[in-house]
Amino acid sequence: MLEVSALAKSFGSQSVLRDVSLTLPAGEVLAVLGRSGGGKTTLLKIIAGLEAPDAGTLHLAGHDLRPLPPNQRQLVYLYQEPLLFPHLTVFENIAFGLRIRKVANGKITQQVNQLLDELDLREHAQKAPHQLSGGQRQRVSFGRALIIRPRLLLLDEPFGNLDAQTRADMQQLFLRVRQQHQMTAIFVTHDSREALTVGSRFAYLEQGQLTTFASKADFVRDARTNIQQEVRFWESISRTEN
Numbered sequence: 001m002l003e004v005s006a007l008a009k010s011f012g013s014q015s016v017l018r019d020v021s022l023t024l025p026a027g028e029v030l031a032v033l034g035r036s037g038g039g040k041t042t043l044l045k046i047i048a049g050l051e052a053p054d055a056g057t058l059h060l061a062g063h064d065l066r067p068l069p070p071n072q073r074q075l076v077y078l079y080q081e082p083l084l085f086p087h088l089t090v091f092e093n094i095a096f097g098l099r100i101r102k103v104a105n106g107k108i109t110q111q112v113n114q115l116l117d118e119l120d121l122r123e124h125a126q127k128a129p130h131q132l133s134g135g136q137r138q139r140v141s142f143g144r145a146l147i148i149r150p151r152l153l154l155l156d157e158p159f160g161n162l163d164a165q166t167r168a169d170m171q172q173l174f175l176r177v178r179q180q181h182q183m184t185a186i187f188v189t190h191d192s193r194e195a196l197t198v199g200s201r202f203a204y205l206e207q208g209q210l211t212t213f214a215s216k217a218d219f220v221r222d223a224r225t226n227i228q229q230e231v232r233f234w235e236s237i238s239r240t241e242n
């Protein structure tokens, strides 16, 4: 479905991505874990068409992405701060992608209402974005993305600004929606627990180099993910409590 091969990118003398390759089959979510500055956002921006690679190839469903401008790539790039139209209601924000495609009103109402239900937003349909919480705004932004049925979702720390409980709720909602819509996505995060929760495939990006793992067990075992260290920490805490 998505095939990235030998991607490279430098800014001036700084090499930000080196020989990055990945294959993502339809319906899978690749969780990309990495520390700040490792090149995660740059990778997503290149796939989205917001930055040009220096070398390498990108194919989505067999089509070469490189000649296509962002709006013809059939993908959506979502980041921490949801971009919503401030003057439109929640309903109209979600409907927007269908309105510009001149879809019939009845069909728009039906599809938007279905998404409002799936995203637990029905009671907020007539509110403006500034009347919503951060988690609710992020759900509207999911709705806006899903309504146009993109081939690929690119998620850049989408829940990074939310408190721990809302973040955990959003991860569960993501899993539900992912299943309903058979989503293919790349989900970038600093948080290993989030990566393990949302991902069906796993990768680690450090200093521009991407390691992809054959299994969740391999990902957990890799010392750079810090997961085993964290497990040992919680085990030591529970031992001191007993």
Ligand SMILES: Nc1ncnc2c1ncn2[C@@H]1O[C@H](COP(=O)(O)OP(=O)(O)OP(=O)(O)O)[C@@H](O)[C@H]1O
Pocket: 011, 016, 034, 035, 036, 037, 038, 039, 040, 041, 042, 043
């Ligand atoms: N337009 C740009 N011009 C120059 N340098 C850039 C540009 N964009 C990113 N960089 C540099 O590339 C490196 C990787 O940045 P990137 O945003 O991809 O990292 P990241 O892994 O997403 O980090 P974070 O998790 O903090 O967002 C950083 O050192 C950054 O300063």
